[in-house]
Amino acid sequence: MTHLVSADFSTIFDRAVAACAAAQKLSGHSMEAVSRARSARASARRVRVLVAETRDAWAIADVVYSDMRDEVERVARALRASGVDNSAAAATVRAHIRFVLYDDGLTERDAEPVVARASTWVDMIYAAA
C-alpha cells in the first residue's frame, strides 16, 4: 500500500519530475539524431550543431535531476520520520511519480527510468539512516 496522504508532494516536486522526464527524452532524441546524422554522413557542420544540442540536453538533464533528487529525498525523509518503512516509502514515491508522468501522456519507455531512479534515491535515504 502507498502512503499518499502522509507524503508531502508539492507542485515543485511534480514540476521537477516532469522536467526530468522531458530532459531524459530529449537526451535520448539528441543522441539518436547525432548517430543518425553520422551514419547518413551528414555535413560536419550539421553534426557539430547536433552534438552541441546533445550537450545542452545533458546539461539540462543534470540540473533537473539534481532538483528532482532534492525533492525525492525531502519526501523520503518525511516518510521515514513519520514511521513509514523503506518499501512502502519507495512504493509511495513511485506511485506519485507514475501518476504525474502518465497523466502527462508519457510512455513507459520515458517514464520508468525516472521512476527507477527516484526509487533508488529513496532506498539510499533509508540506507543512510
Add this chain to the structure above:
Amino acid sequence: MPGYKALPDHFSGRVAEGVRYAEVLQRAGANDDAVQLLETALEMCTASTPEIPGWLCGRLAALYRTLKRYDDEVRLLERYRDSHQHAGGARTRFDARLSKARAIADRKRRSDTRSLDSVRKVISRRTTGSRLTLALSEEESGFSPVTRAQLREAFIDAAATSDDRCLGAALVRLRDEAHTLKHPPERMVAALKAVWQRAGPRDVERDAWHALYRVALTRSLALYFDEDDE
C-alpha cells in the same frame, strides 16, 4: 538596477523595502536573488491591489532582460499592460517597452534550439494544473466494450455513493485486460482517461470528480506494476 536610480524615499511599505533590498542584491551581483525578491514583492503587491506599480515592474523587467529571460520579461510587461486599463504616459512607455521585448524574445526564440525550448515548456506546464488531453478515444483504446462499460458505471457509482469497491474491481479488470493484450501502461491510462471524461455526471462537483480520476489512475498504475495489494 541598470538604468534605474535608487527608489525615492517617499515610497514606503514592505513592497518598497523589497525593491530596495533587491537593488542591494543586484549591486552585489546576486541577480537571481534580486529577481526572486522582486517577484515576491510583485505577488505581495498584486494581492492587495490589481494595478502593478511601474517602479516595480520596470525594475523586474530590466533584470529579466539582463538575465536573458526574455519570455518572462514579455509576460511581465503584458501583465502590467493588462493591469492598467487607462492609457497614459506610463502605460505608453511600457507599451513601447513591450514591443521591444517581444521583438527580442522572438529573435531569441528563433535562434534557440528546439530541444531546450521543449524542456522549458514542460517545466512551466505543470503550474497550470492537470491537463487531460487525450491521445485516444474510448473506442480506439483497444479495450473491450464490456470493460469500458464496467469502468464507466464504476466511476459513476463511486461518485454517487463514495464507495469505491466497484471501481476497484473495474480497475482490476482493466489491468488484467491490459496484461492479456500486452498493452503498455500509457494505453491503459488513455483508456481510463477517455472513459472518465465521457462519464462525467452533471450533478457531481468538479473537484470530487477530478479526485476520483486521480485515485483511479494512481491505483490502476499500481495494479499494472503489481504494487497494489488489491
